[in-house]
Amino acid sequence: xxxxxxxxxxxxxxxxxxxxxxxxxxxxxxxxxxxxxxxxxxxxxxxxxxxxxxxxxxxxxxxxxxxxxxxxxxxxxxxxxxxxxxxxxxxxxxxxxxxxxxxxxxxxxxxxxxxxxxxxxxxxxxxxxxxxxxxxxxxxxxxxxxxxxxxxxxxxxxxxxxxxxxxxxxxxxxxxxxxxxxxxxxxxxxxxxxxxxxxxxxxxxxxxxxxxxxxxxxxxxxxxxxxxxxxxxxxxxxxxxxxxxxxxxxxxxxxxxxxxxxxxxxxxxxxxxxxxxxxxxxxxxxxxxxxxxxxxxxxxxxxxxxxxxxxxxxxxxxxxxxxxxxxxxxxxxxxxxxxxxxxxxxxxxxxxxxxxxxxxxxxxxxxxxxxxxxxxxxxxxxxxxxx
Amino acid sequence: xxxxxxxxxxxxxxxxxxxxxxxxxxxxxxxxxxxxxxxxxxxxxxxxxxxxxxxxxxxxxxxxxxxxxxxxxxxxxxxxxxxxxxxxxxxxxxxxxxxxxxxxxxxxxxxxxxxxxxxxxxxxxxxxxxxxxxxxxxxxxxxxxxxxxxxxxxxxxxxxxxxxxxxxxxxxxxxxxxxxxxxxxxxxxxxxxxxxxxxxxxxxxxxxxxxxxxxxxxxxxxxxxxxxxxxxxxxxxxxxxxxxxxxxxxxxxxxxxxxxxxxx
Numbered sequence: 013x014x015x016x017x018x019x020x021x022x023x024x025x026x027x028x029x030x031x032x033x034x035x036x037x038x039x040x041x042x043x044x045x046x047x048x049x050x051x052x053x054x055x056x057x058x059x060x061x062x063x064x065x066x067x068x069x070x071x072x073x074x075x076x077x078x079x080x081x082x083x084x085x086x087x088x089x090x091x092x093x094x095x096x097x098x099x100x101x102x103x104x105x106x107x108x109x110x111x112x113x114x115x116x117x118x119x120x121x122x123x124x125x126x127x128x129x130x131x132x133x134x135x136x137x138x139x140x141x142x143x144x145x146x147x148x149x150x151x152x153x154x155x156x157x158x159x160x161x162x163x164x165x166x167x168x169x170x171x172x173x174x175x176x177x178x179x180x181x182x183x184x185x186x187x188x189x190x191x192x193x194x195x196x197x198x199x200x201x202x203x204x205x206x207x208x209x210x211x212x213x214x215x216x217x218x219x220x221x222x223x224x225x226x227x228x229x230x231x232x233x234x235x236x237x238x239x240x241x242x243x244x245x246x247x248x249x250x251x252x253x254x255x256x257x258x259x260x261x262x263x264x265x266x267x268x269x270x271x272x273x274x275x276x277x278x279x280x281x282x283x284x285x286x287x288x289x290x291x292x293x294x295x296x297x298x299x300x301x302x303x304x305x306x307x308x309x310x311x312x313x314x315x316x317x318x319x320x321x322x323x324x325x326x327x328x329x330x331x332x333x334x335x336x337x338x339x340x341x342x343x344x345x346x347x348x349x350x351x352x353x354x355x356x357x358x359x360x361x362x363x364x365x366x367x368x369x370x371x372x373x374x375x376x377x378x379x380x381x382x383x384x385x386x387x388x389x390x391x392x393x394x395x396x397x398x399x
Numbered sequence: 400x401x402x403x404x405x406x407x408x409x410x411x412x413x414x415x416x417x418x419x420x421x422x423x424x425x426x427x428x429x430x431x432x433x434x435x436x437x438x439x440x441x442x443x444x445x446x447x448x449x450x451x452x453x454x455x456x457x458x459x460x461x462x463x464x465x466x467x468x469x470x471x472x473x474x475x476x477x478x479x480x481x482x483x484x485x486x487x488x489x490x491x492x493x494x495x496x497x498x499x500x501x502x503x504x505x506x507x508x509x510x511x512x513x514x515x516x517x518x519x520x521x522x523x524x525x526x527x528x529x530x531x532x533x534x535x536x537x538x539x540x541x542x543x544x545x546x547x548x549x550x551x552x553x554x555x556x557x558x559x560x561x562x563x564x565x566x567x568x569x570x571x572x573x574x575x576x577x578x579x580x581x582x583x584x585x586x587x588x589x590x591x592x593x594x595x596x597x598x599x600x601x602x603x604x605x606x607x608x609x610x611x612x613x614x615x616x617x618x619x620x621x622x623x624x625x626x627x628x629x630x631x632x633x634x635x636x637x638x639x640x641x642x643x644x645x646x647x648x649x650x651x652x653x654x655x656x657x658x659x660x661x662x663x
Contacts, residue, residue: 051581051603052576053581055574055576076579077583078577078580095576096571100574279620280617282589282615282616282617283614283616284567284589284590285564285567285571289567289568289571290571300560301557301560302548302551302560303555303557304551305429305435305547307436307555318564318568321563323562323614336615336617369577371577371586371589372620372623373624
C-alpha cells in the first residue's frame, strides 16, 4: 500500500502497480480494454495484464501510411493512437434495437435489454477523452438520449495516458485537445521512462479513481517526477506532425460551398468511408429492418453509416449528395464548421486518424487550409465536373 | 406475397461455374426454413424434379455466351414474376468476359481439340444486357446471408437491405486493420462493393474485387496509390480484369493500364 495521499496529489506506480490496476479493475467487474498488438497495428482490445501491452513498440504515421517500429526502450504507451478509437465500444458498429414476433392475433415487440458489460479503458489519449465528451453531447446532450450509449458510458472507467510520443498526423495542439489529459478521466498516467526508470505518474480525476488508486501499491511523487512528466508533455507538444489553423476556418468553410477545391479533393477521394469509420466523433448510423424467411420474426438493426455512401443521403428520387465532391464537402464542413453551430465545439479533436487511415492519404489539415487560404475562390465553370 | 402461399422458386444456370447455386445449398441451417417458405419448383442442381412455370422468383446464375442462351433467358424472364441475378457472371459477365477483350476464336482454338464443334458468341454479357432484372446480387460467389436477405425481403414485400458501400466499411466494422495503410498491401477494397464480410483483409490479403465496383468507385485514384505502393501497370491491369472485368469502372481502369503489345 502506498502512503496516504491528498485527493489529486500525484503518486508513482511502477509496472507492477500498473498490473495491479488492471487486476483491480477486472476484480471490480470491468472488462479491461487496452492497447495491444494485432495485425501489424496497436489496437484496443481486451487485456488481462501489462503483458498484453505493446512494450517497446511505436507507430510511425503519415498520410495513408502506418507502420509499427521498435523503440529503443520498453515503453508500454510509446505510440500515438490506434487505428480505431474507443468509439467501437461505447458506440458499437452494429446494435440491435428491437425484435418483433408474429403472434396468433398480431405481433409483439421485444426491446433489447440494456447493455450490462462495464468497460474500463486503459490508455485513453487526451484527444480521445475530448472525443468521448463530444459524443456525450451528441448522444446524451439533447432531448432524446441514446439508451445503449448512456448505459455503456455511465458504467465506464476511464484511464488516460498522457502522450509521450506525437504521431506524424497528430494535431491536438491546434485543436486545443491535448496532449495532456485535463479532465474527463478517472485516472491519468504519465509514463516516465529512462535508463534507470520506468514508472507512471498517476493522478485521480474522480472519487472512484481516487478510491481505486488508494488500493494500489504506489509512492508519493516528488517535484522531480512532476518536472519529468512536464518535460514529457512539452516534448510531445513540440512534436506535432500537423497543424490546423482554426482562426476564421468555420467562416471560410461555410462561405465556400462552390469552392473548386471540393472537386480537387473528389478526384482523389475514394468515397470508401474509412475517414468516418476511424473518426472518434463521427456518430452517424442507419437503421434497417430485417425479416426472417418464415415471416414470423423481424428485427431493427442500427449500424455505423457514413456520409460518403449514396444510401446515407438517399431520399425519394435519389441521393441528395450523388457526387464525391458533395460527400467530402459535407463531411469536412460538418466536422470543422457546422458542428460548432450544432454542438458547440469543433467535431475534430486532432487525432489524425482520418489522415493516416485514408488509403490515398487525403489530409484534413491540408484540405481545410486550401479552402481557408482562398475562401472566395469560384469554380471555373458551373456545377461539379468531378463525379 | 404471403408466406402461406409458398411462392414458387426457380434457379437457372447460364455460363457459370455453379458456385452461386451452391451458395443456396450451402444455407445448411436455413435450408429447411427456405424449403418451408418457398416451393422449389425448378432447381436442376438440387432436384431432378423440374416443374414448369410460371415462377414467382427466378434466381439466375451465369452470363450469356451463346445465341441459344440469349433466347433461353427471354423465356426465363417471361416465366418469372421476379428475376434476381446472382453472382459476378450474371451481373457483370464473369471471368469468361475476358473474351470481350480478345478474339474468342483464338480462345476456342487454344482450348478445344475440335474448335468446329463450338458455337459461341464473341462476348460474355450480363443478364441485364438481355432482359429486365429486378435485383442484382453481386459476388464471386455471392454471400449466402445476402441471398437469404433478398429472398426474405421479396417474401415480406420489402426492399432488400443490400448496401452498395465499400469493403472498407466491413473491415472497419469488424475491426480489421487496413492492409493497405498498415502493411502496404495493394487492396481493391476501397472500390469494391461490400457483402463478403471483408474476408481477404481479415486474413491479411488485399481484396480481389469479387463483388465488383462499389457505388462511387474511384478506380483511378486507387490505381495511383497502388503505383506508389509498387504495383506495376501489368498487375494493376490484371487486378481490375478478373471476375468483374466487364463491369464498367473496372473495365475502364484495366484498359487504362493495358499493355500496348498485349491488350488482352
